[in-house]
Amino acid sequence: MGQFSAVSFRGKFSKKLTAMANFKGHALPGSFFLLFGLWWSVKYSFKYLSQKLNRKCHRNRCYQHLDVIEGAAKVIFALIGMLAEQFVPDGPHMHLYSSQENSWVKLANWQHTTMYLFYGISGVVDVLSYSPLKVPLGLDRLMLSVAVFVEGFLFYYHVLHRPMLDQHIHSLLLVAIFGGAFSILLEVFLRDNVTLELFRASLTILQGTWFWQIGFVLYPPWGGPDWDEKDHGNIMFITMCFFWHYAAALLIMAINYTLTYWYVWGLAEVQQTSGVGCMMLYIMAHSTKSQLI
Template sequence: MANFKGHALPGSFFLLVGIWWSLKYSFRYLNQKGKSRKRNFYQKIEIIEAGIRLFFSIVGIFAEQFTPDGDGPKLHLYNDQDWIKLMNWQHTTMYLMYGFSAVMDILSYLIPVIPLGLDRLVMTLSIITEGILFYYHVHNRPPLDQHIHLFLLYPLFGGAISTFLEVFLRDNIVLELFRTSLIITHGSWFWQIGFVLYPPFGGPTWDETSHSNIMFITMCFCWHYMASMVIVAINFSLTYGLISRMKRSQQGEENIGIQKLPSSYNSQQALLHDTEED
């Protein structure tokens, strides 16, 4: 959708997934992810997450095809004269490919015969697909419109490389958190595009030919990525603090149990000693 809502919706989806990933990967890494007794728990979490991502994709497809204002293509691609709402169809294609990635994640955990790493490969292809779509999305548009949209390619390019490396380097926390920071930037930048090109509160429109605006947007993108790194660092720190507190609590309970054991044991010994004297 060529409006603020059309950019805020995918931006919200990417932000939610990115923030969740920053918590999930941090918790799994800090909470001894290699223990076999925890594998079933993490598999259930992965399946639920993939189901939510699939739901996001379906919502996005319906939002693009059947917009509330009735201006969507309604699954019609071509009429007797021309193509119908290709911008909506490009967004639909993006959601569809991410939906395939979510389905592959679910199948990878439900069907053991599927090779390990295939889910990450499909996710890589989904990211590349979005990059191809957006690269040709803004031709013949004003300079600022082209500039702000092409910044989406940077997190997509980095995300595609890091996700592809995860095909071979599974559960690598550095790659996972790097991908997480990029998807958070990706989501926040969708919101930035909406605010710049389609001011939601009736504010003044931006001069899309101003070089100063282009310079500011370039600087603004750097701020977005720095903010995403701060979010990942904060969530990692909060997770570390929570897990450390849980471990101290468990150790305290174990120590109390150990301290109680000798006193109980001594009472039993004294009772047996008295019985023998009688």
């Protein structure tokens, strides 16, 4: 009896560790996508509203520096993701094939590593776009579109032959992924189109929150009853929940746009007031000089 209890305890403990690892595997990319989506929602709103006020500084040098920093951040996040996938305790540790067992080693981790790799390449192209190498215009958007497409293609085969609920919840993620890939591809030809840029931001936020949702549904970090994989009601709820997530993403976009508008409008008012003040000082100084003469 004691031996059975010990075995049972070890089994539950091992299962918990696996669940936590799988949950973290979804939470990590979810956090990355959520951060980038939120950043893009503010960045492109600010850029568009600033252009409306004809502030050339923000259209040129300022945004070039931001794009370089963004590309570098993308590379850093990709490296963190690749290292995490490879060197977690139960990761492949850079072993792709086991000759002893004649089998592949942790292909799911390798697929995630490949996904991060292409996002890292996209970040490198972002940085090179503002280097003396004269990278063709639009190549940064093209590589980002390729990275998102690779992510979707990998995920399509990542969940093949899995239980119905697992397949469905990941297939909904593919809607956001391939939608984002197509939208970014359009940006190659329609450069600086704020509608496409904000649409990309909304789908990226959706990706981020949905990755977290997948983790909570399939690998609940605090335990609890498992979802019935064959219950059609669960499929219907998950589908509805997906669009709730997108509604929340659109609400976040609207809030960020409104806050950015207030900030830019307030900044413009301050600059306008400063400009009027400088003009008054100039007139007063010129008038005083004339009187002295």
